[in-house]
Amino acid sequence: MSENPAGQKTIIAPSILAADFSRLAEEIARVDNAEWLHIDVMDAHFVPNLSFGLPVAKSLVPHTDKHLDVHLMIEDPARWAPDYANDFQSVTFHLEAVQDVDEAVALADKLRGVGTMAGISIKPNTPVEPLLDHLEKFDIVLVMSVEPGFGGQKFMPEVLDKVRALRERIDADGLSTLIEIDGGIGIESTTPSAEAGVDVFVAGSSVFGHEAPATQVTAIREAAQAALADGQ
Numbered sequence: 001m002s003e004n005p006a007g008q009k010t011i012i013a014p015s016i017l018a019a020d021f022s023r024l025a026e027e028i029a030r031v032d033n034a035e036w037l038h039i040d041v042m043d044a045h046f047v048p049n050l051s052f053g054l055p056v057a058k059s060l061v062p063h064t065d066k067h068l069d070v071h072l073m074i075e076d077p078a079r080w081a082p083d084y085a086n087d088f089q090s091v092t093f094h095l096e097a098v099q100d101v102d103e104a105v106a107l108a109d110k111l112r113g114v115g116t117m118a119g120i121s122i123k124p125n126t127p128v129e130p131l132l133d134h135l136e137k138f139d140i141v142l143v144m145s146v147e148p149g150f151g152g153q154k155f156m157p158e159v160l161d162k163v164r165a166l167r168e169r170i171d172a173d174g175l176s177t178l179i180e181i182d183g184g185i186g187i188e189s190t191t192p193s194a195e196a197g198v199d200v201f202v203a204g205s206s207v208f209g210h211e212a213p214a215t216q217v218t219a220i221r222e223a224a225q226a227a228l229a230d231g232q
């Protein structure tokens with residue numbers, strides 16, 4: 001993991017949603033050069049798609065030493081998210097799935113109490129402003145750059161305004177909250193995302209849809225680092 005002088009990091013997190021589910025352990029071995037692995041849990045209620053739940057996610061744990069980054073696209077995260085906190089390094093739930101920011105802060109506190117990093121995610125049309133005064137309560141803010149539910153969609157550059165607002169506040173307040181972007185990330189969309197202030201780049205189809213996934217991970221990292229270097 002690299003870090004620029006302002007504190008912005010470069011972490012690549014391949015999303016296993018785009019991997020071959022019949023051989024997940026082999027698939028994650030193909031992206032051994034990535035910093036994190038991103039695990040999308042979908043319940044067919046919060047999003048119109050179903051992926052897998054805790055047993056499948058947990059089955060990966062013995063196969064890797066990497067940071068496992070769980071993204072819960074589910075209703076009622078207060079009921080389910082704590083079950084993930086013991087086994088995964090970060091657990092992110094959606095602001096739209098809880099009543100309000102206060103409930104999100106309370107759940108994040110609970111997750112941190114178990115020792116995992118707590119993340120909050122917002123869909124493309126959800127404003128970031130309600131979170132800005134509470135960023136110290138979250139280890140990660142995941143900005144969705146597609147409507148959640150499916151891989152392989154087109155990147156929405158308009159969400160980068162939210163990334164810029166987050167970067168500004170995180171740097172101004174000297175926080176270590178990570179900004180993660182998810183949806184339509186490939187080499188091209190990485191450049192403006194890194195310029196806007198993203199630390200963690202989730203990439204599904206651009207990595208696992210490539211015949212050599214590890215080379216894509218390297219290319220995305222290089223694009224992010226080049227954008228940071230250009231901005232200095």
Ligand code: DX5
Binds near residue numbers: 152184204
């Ligand atoms: C979408 C998921 C993403 C998905 C990204 O709802 O949260 O993590 O795997 O896939 P790509 O990179 O193909 O857009």
Ligand code: ZN
Binds near residue numbers: 015038039071182
């Ligand atoms: Zn995701």
